[in-house]
Amino acid sequence: MSQTIKVIPFGGLRENGKNMYAVEIDNEIFVLDCGLKYPENELLGIDVVIPDFSYLEENIDKVVGIFLTHGHADAIGALPYFLKDRDIPVFGSKLTVELAKINTERDPLTKKFDDFHVVNEKTAIDFEQATVSFFKTTHSIPGSFGIVIKTSLGQIVYTGDFKFDQSATPMYQTDFARLTEIGKQDVALLLSDSASAESVGPSVSELEISRYVEETFNFHDGRIIVASVASNIVRIQQVINAAYKTGRKVVLTGRDLERIVRTAMRLHYLEFPAKDILVPIKDMKKYEDSQLVILETGRMGEPLKALQKMAQKRNRNVRIHEGDLVFITTTPSYAMETNVARTKDMIYRAGGEVKAISDDLHASGHANKNDLQLMINLLHPKNLLPVQGEYRLMDAHAEIAHETGLPYKNIFLAQNGDVLSLTEVGINLGQSVDAGNVMIDGSGVGDIGNIVLRDRKVLSEDGIFVAVVTIDRKNKKIVAKPKVITRGFVYIKANRDLMAESIEIVSQTIQNNLDNKEFDWSTLKQDVREDLGKFLYEQTHRHPVILPVIMEVNQNKIRSQNHSRAKRASNQ
Known part of the structure; x- marks a missing residue:
């Protein structure tokens, strides 16, 4: 009986981050990475986005393990959400496992x-x-x-995030001999990083970046606030080395960053050139600005929001002031460009300056065109599935692969949820499975859907308009004149006529419903929304969220209560 192997991406295709792929072979499922992504601008209020685990949850007894490529959030960030109440073995390098432990320990479950x-x-x-x-x-x-999964139908290879850097230190070096060995055997499918597929020129080496960081520190006299991703260990090492060579002390902000740094030190992945190079945040005032480097990574390793708080004087420990240099060492995705520009503007308003590595150097931890082609030439895959990147990047990767001689029919520009079925004959796309986004907002997991996001977007743009009315349905009358409240829509004092007319429209609409023999609460509220919404749009060309609050009382009961109060008063 011929075997069929399914390869299913649950995240990481046509998007940045949220990497998660499953290889299903009969009664076993191998999960490759379990990551999250940070929300783009339109996901108002959302903290992070994780994959939809529905299919894996339905087949949880088949999952034999989760295999991690590295310790960044896009590979390990969703672990706490997937591992809740489950005992699934997790495999990774020493540092990856330690960072995954930090991640899972945050969640009580x-x-x-x-x-x-x-x-x-x-x-x-x-x-x-x-x-x-x-x-x-x-x-x-x-x-x-x-990661290599060796099956009866050939090897399935997943590169994870990678690049080739000939000047990398032994700790970061690629094992070319091992890649060559893998390539000598049958590679049926390659899942390869596409994040920098549009980059034609080579990325600068980490050695060049080290010199650039040191040069930046040398030519600035004031305080330097470095924005980085918490788990970018190579960048943290470069910052520490540059601070030491320029006579500065390093301040770590945030518990997450400190834990990651301490863990990397314990495992000898980070080296401190001097014991006193780190300074507690409470001791910053003891030093001149010219002696300080503040390393900021923000909550969950995302530094932009933290920088915004510093610029707006809302950070209790660090506030950006005249003479500060904010040094952004993280290369943001295209989806975050608007947020980055807004953050820079806030920093300049606060009196600081901004410098970004990406303005002067092409620094990336991902493979460029030459790197991608070299990986293909080393592994000689029969088929390619570009992963980890937006569609245009995956498409660029396909063109790059075709230049090496790989036929287009063997390159699959799939999307999350697609099922690639591998048989002795070859690979084909089968029926898809559910693989959407699950949004995390505070402690809520998956309880925020498109309707809620749409309402948040409307609220952010046009505000809210609340109409409060008390009615006596039995006597078909409005007990008290409606009250209207608005937030984020118009300034009430300057729009009294609009408010007065709105009250009249609400009163008329409710009275019309009360006079109707077939009274219905949902119809009443819908009529208020429609009539009021039409009027407000005609007057302002805005669509606020309209919230009718309609309360009912029994008028006879009110009269009885008033009569009892009057009688007690006369007796007194």
């Missing part, structure tokens, strides 16, 4: 989870249907791996 297994580039794990092994890659964090 996964705080005691401890089924972690440390692997290295020599590890091979035998399962019933496949053997899983790993290979070293170069990325902005140590312990980054690619």
Whole structure:
């Protein structure tokens, strides 16, 4: 009987981040990465976005393990949400596992989870249907791996985030010998990083970036606030080294960053050139501005919101002032450009200056065109699935792969939820599974849908208009004159006539419904929304959220209560 292998992306296709892929072989499912992504501008109020786990939850008994490529949020961030009440083994490098532990310990439901297994580039794990092994890659964090799943139909290789850097230190070096060895065997499908597929020129080496950071520190006299991703270990090391060489102390902001730094130190992935290089945030005032570097990563490793708070004087520890340099060492995605521009504007308003590595250097932890082609030429895959990138990047990756000789028919520009079925004959796209976005807002998981987001968008643009009315349905009358309240719509004092006319329209609409023999509450509220909404749009060309609050009283009961009060008063 011929075997069929399913490869299902649950995230990471046609988007930035949220990487999660499953390889299903008969009664076993291998999950590759379990990441999140930070929301784009239109996702108002949403903290993070994670994959939809529905299919995996329905087949949870088949899941034999989660295999992690590296310790960034786009690969490990969704672990606490997937591992709740589940005992699924998690595999990764030493640093990746430690960062995953920090991630799961934040959530009360996964705080005691401890089924972690440390692997290295020599590890091979035998399962019933496949053997899983790993290979070293170069990325902005140590312990980054690619994953190989060896099956009866060939190898399925997932690169994770990678690039090739010939000047990388041993801790970050790619294992070219291992890649060559993998390529000598049958690679049936390659899942390869597309995040920088549009980049034709080479990325600068980390050695050049180190010099650039040190040069920036040398030529600024005031305080330097460095914005970085918390788990970008190579950048943190560069900042610490540059601070030491320029006679500055480093202040770590935030508990998450401190835990990550301490963990990397303990595992010898971070080295401190001097014991006293780190200064507690409470001791900052003891030093001159010219002696300080403040390393800011923000909540969950995303620094922009933290910088905005500093610029708006809402951060209790650090407030941007005249002479500060905000040094952005993270290259933001295109979707975040508006947010980055807004943040820069706030910083300049507060008196600071802004400098970004991306303005002068092409610094990326992802493969450019030449790197992608080299990976294909080393592995010789029969088929390619571009992952980790928006559609245009995946499409660019397809063109790059075709230049190496890979036919277009063997390149799959899929989307999340598509099922690639691998058989002895080849690969084809089958029926898709549910693989949408699950939005996290505070403690709520998946309770924010498109309707809520639409309402938030309307509220942010046109505000809210509330009409409060008390009626006596039995006697078909309005007990008290309606009251209207508005927020974010118009300034009430300057629009008294509009408010007065709105009250009349609400009164008339409610009275018409009361006079109707077939009175219905939902119809009443809908009529108020429609009539009031039509009037407000005619007057202002805006569509606020209209919220009718209609209360009912029994008028006879009110009269009886008033009569009793009057009688008691006369007796007194």
